[in-house]
Amino acid sequence: MATYTLISSNVLSSSAASVTFSAIPATYTDLVLRISARSDNADYNENMLITINSTSANYSTTYLRAIGSTASSGRNSSTSSLNPVYVDANTATSNTFSSTEVYIPSYIVSQSKPISGFTTVENNSATSNIISATASLWGNSAAITTLNFAPVYGTNWLSTSSFYLYGISNA
Amino acid sequence: MATTYEKIATTTLSSSTATITFSSISSAYTDLRLVLTATASGGTKFLKFNSSATGYSNTYILGDGSSATSGRSTSYPRLDLNSQDSGSSTPSLDTVDIFSYAGSTYKTCLIESSHDLNGSGQVMREVGLWSNTAAITQIDLSVAGNTWSTGTTATLYGILKA
Numbered sequence: 001m002a003t004y005t006l007i008s009s010n011v012l013s014s015s016a017a018s019v020t021f022s023a024i025p026a027t028y029t030d031l032v033l034r035i036s037a038r039s040d041n042a043d044y045n046e047n048m049l050i051t052i053n054s055t056s057a058n059y060s061t062t063y064l065r066a067i068g069s070t071a072s073s074g075r076n077s078s079t080s081s082l083n084p085v086y087v088d089a090n091t092a093t094s095n096t097f098s099s100t101e102v103y104i105p106s107y108i109v110s111q112s113k114p115i116s117g118f119t120t121v122e123n124n125s126a127t128s129n130i131i132s133a134t135a136s137l138w139g140n141s142a143a144i145t146t147l148n149f150a151p152v153y154g155t156n157w158l159s160t161s162s163f164y165l166y167g168i169s170n171a
Numbered sequence: 172m173a174t175t176y177e178k179i180a181t182t183t184l185s186s187s188t189a190t191i192t193f194s195s196i197s198s199a200y201t202d203l204r205l206v207l208t209a210t211a212s213g214g215t216k217f218l219k220f221n222s223s224a225t226g227y228s229n230t231y232i233l234g235d236g237s238s239a240t241s242g243r244s245t246s247y248p249r250l251d252l253n254s255q256d257s258g259s260s261t262p263s264l265d266t267v268d269i270f271s272y273a274g275s276t277y278k279t280c281l282i283e284s285s286h287d288l289n290g291s292g293q294v295m296r297e298v299g300l301w302s303n304t305a306a307i308t309q310i311d312l313s314v315a316g317n318t319w320s321t322g323t324t325a326t327l328y329g330i331l332k333a
Contacts, residue, residue, distance in 0.1 A: 003328065004176040029326070038265070060289035064234025073234025077290045103283075105208040105264050106324060114208065114264040116285040116294075128191070131309065135263060135285030135294035168206075170181040170326040 007031075007165045015156035016042065019163045022146045026108045030121075031144065033102040037161040041089035041154030044128035045121060050082040050102070051148040052113075057140035065132040081140070086121050086130045089154060093123040097161065108143040149166030179203075185229040187212075188319050191312040193327045198273035198306055200329030205267040207252070207312065208324045214317035217305055218251040218267070220278065220307045224248040229282075231297035250299045252284055252312075260320070261288055267299075272307040 005028070010019050024031070039046035052059075059082045062075040076083060087098040100119040107113060117134035138144075149163060177200075180193050195201070209216065219227075227250045230243040244251070252265045263286035270279050280299035286292045301307075312325060 003178055058289075060287050062231065062234060062236045062287045062292045062294050064239055064294045066239075071232070071239040073236055073239045073294075075236035075287070075290070075292075099230070103266065105206060106262070109322075109324075111322065112261050114262050114285055116264050116266070116283055118283070122320065125326075126293075132284070133294050133296050135264075135287040135292060137287040137289055137292075139289055169327075170178045 001058045003169055005167050005169070007167045009162070009164045011162040012157055012159050013157050017156050018148055018150040019157065020146065020148045021165045024145050024147070024165070026143055027169070029106065029170040031064070031104040031107050032098070032166040032168060033147070034164045034166070035100040035149070035162070036097045037100070038088040038092070038097045038158045039090065039151040039154035040156045040158055041151060042091060043089045043153065044123070045130065046087045046089040046154055047083050047152040048085040048087050049150050050085065051150055052138050052144055053142060053146050054148070055140065056080040057125040059136065061134050061136040063132055063134045064136070065130060067128065067130050082115065082136050083152070085117055085134070086119050086132055088121055088123070092127055092128065096123050104144065110141045112141065113138040113144065175331050177329050179327045179329050180325070183324045184319055184321050186321055189313060191319060191325050193310045194308070196308050196310070196327070197329070198285040199331070201271065201332040203269040203272050203307070204328040204330060205269070205310065206326045206328070207260050207265040209265070210262050210320040210323060211314040212317045212320065214314040214316050216265065216312070217249040218252060219249050219311045220301050220303070221305060221309050222311065223303060227299065228302070229297050229299040231295055233293055233295040235293045236291065248279065250301065252282060259288055269307065274306070275304045277302045277304065278307060294324040
């Protein structure tokens, strides 16, 4: 087996309310998500909610972010999905799509799942440019088999948004 | 020829261990990537190259859930991965990218540390430097004053540009 393998991808040819990777095989060690996304929310930014195995409990996140010239940190505890992952929305500079990487190690191990995220939203403008690093936790020992991505404020991910899921094997 | 992204070695601890060592690291790759999913009984996680206790420095930015701070260490005897470990049984995630590890220049690293505990914890991004021109052939992972817990997993990957 190759070490770093594409499991599945979804490059949107039309707007979609959410994107789901299901039946994720248990044959890898870690998962990596690489996402380029923009929503139809009538604002500069959007939050992406990530749901694991269709569950709606036991998520938490500590974030470190810079919005323009201001850096801050905060957290969300005992939430119903993973957040915040910032992405571009429909008022942002045309043709800009945020870049996000999410790393999920040991996704089939029977323990809580630590998750690392890194997102950039750069618009070449004075408004709502964001860089964000997140430490998240899914307090569930089940193997991860399904991942879902949905916008919080908008209705759809816009066409050409892309979602790639890779598996990393240390076998 | 090695593949572009290849496992060099991995270990999952079956008992508590003071130090995880990757030795005799081949110079066949361009960069190294270390992935550590760990629990420990408390203490600061750190690494050393080639058993050396000199020449490390770092600059970091850290979020603890209430404020964002930045800091640095210079002329330090080790390279810290995460400035805080509460001793929780909830695993943390650290990734370390080590660039041009086999070259004759000083060695730069990019470190990402994530340890959320549902109400506490932290996230950190760090740049590290080992001011040594030797090729890296060994990496030691330790916890200050403590041990790695059972189930801790560390994997070293090699990345090849050609």
